[in-house]
Amino acid sequence: MADNTLRYDDMSNENLVIKIKKEEYETPGIILSSHWHDQIQFFYCARGNAVIRCNSKEFEVSDNDFVIINSKELHYIESVSEGLTLYLIKIDLTFIYSNKADSIQAQFLTPLSQNLILFENVVRNDESLLRCVNRMIHEYFTKEIGFELAIKSQVYDLIVILLRGYIKKIYNESELKSKMLLLQRFKDVIDYIENNFTEKIDLEKLSKIAGFSKGHFCRLFKQITGMSAIDYINNLRINKAFDLLKNSDLNITEIAVSCGFSDSNYFSRIFKNHKKISPMQMKKQSM
Incomplete structure (x- = not known):
């Protein structure tokens, strides 16, 4: 069977601040099944239409939409058009730290790398952001002399654009710790469902894995994923x-x-x- 799902583990071919992968899909279908990961990631939709679910919210994205998947956000992507071109963009924020700690690092880079800042999931019609992303992509794939510097400068520009216009929430460390503990319980549930979907799955078993009563589990599951456990x-x-x-x-x-x-x-x-x-x-x- 052909496997067209997008994978993250084959993107470590260069020691750069940024890694970009271009994916093209000619038929509708699942691109990423539901999962989450520690690092923030970005998708740029260059062509076509896709449905992206981030936790309990679902978005339909199309040409020139920019998608932000925050750390630990349960997400799922499905192509819903006959032609789809997506760029997956991964940025290692530790690469843009300076050797000497400064106020910029303390105010912005450290909170970002610690996942204390949560961004809106979809950005549309932002010409500054689109210019920034398209230049990143151009520099990454053409690799003209100094492309590393050009990419690094565009990463800074992207961070400024997001900080100025698209912050959804800023966590303190205690809030983040509580969120991580809750999500870890539900990661075990999601993993169990993924590995046992061919078998009968009952809510009692899932609630025990999460460590909650059945009723509390059902409420939290819908709050996190946007749907009931059965759905x-x-x-x-x-x-x-x-x-x-x-x-x-x-x-x-x-x-x-x-x-x-x-x-x-x-x-x-x-x-x-x-x-x-x-x-x-x-x-x-x-x-």
């Missing part, structure tokens, strides 16, 4: 089934069972509710 599980299963319908020779009943649905009729109903097309129609389109 989250079904959404994951439907997305896995979507890929199998496009890329495998399995019949619909086999796909339903392999994705954790014991009833193929129920699977077909849930699939159509999510994707606005029946599994049979999806299968025929993929032949």
Whole structure:
């Protein structure tokens, strides 16, 4: 089966302050399944349309939208167009520290690297930001003499633009610690669902993994992900089934069972509710 999912672990080919990866997708489908990571990351949508979910909020992004995934934000990306070009941008903030600690580092860079500053997730129609990002991309891929300096200067410009216009929240250290402890409990739940979606999953088991009562777990899960635990599980299963319908020779009943649905009729109903097309129609389109 073809695997078009975007990966982070193959981007360490250069010792630069920034790493950029260009990805192109010609058909709709999942690009990143739900997950989170420690470092802040950015996506630039150069062409096409995608749905991006950050924690409980969902955004549809298109040409020239800039997306910010803050540290520890549960996120998911799906292409919803026939052509999509995305740039994944990773910035190592420690590379722009000065050798001597100064007020700039104390005021801005250290809080950023410690994830105390939370930015808005989507930036649109900001010409200054677009010029900055496009120059970064140009310098990164053309690599003319001095491109490292040019990129570093654009990283500073980007940070200033975000700090001046797109701060959503500033945490103190105590707030951040509480948030991290809560998210770690739910990371274990998300990992369990991802690894066991083919099996029966009950809420009692998930609430025990998180260490909460069932009712409290359900409330917190919806607060963090934007959907109930059952909807989250079904959404994951439907997305896995979507890929199998496009890329495998399995019949619909086999796909339903392999994705954790014991009833193929129920699977077909849930699939159509999510994707606005029946599994049979999806299968025929993929032949």
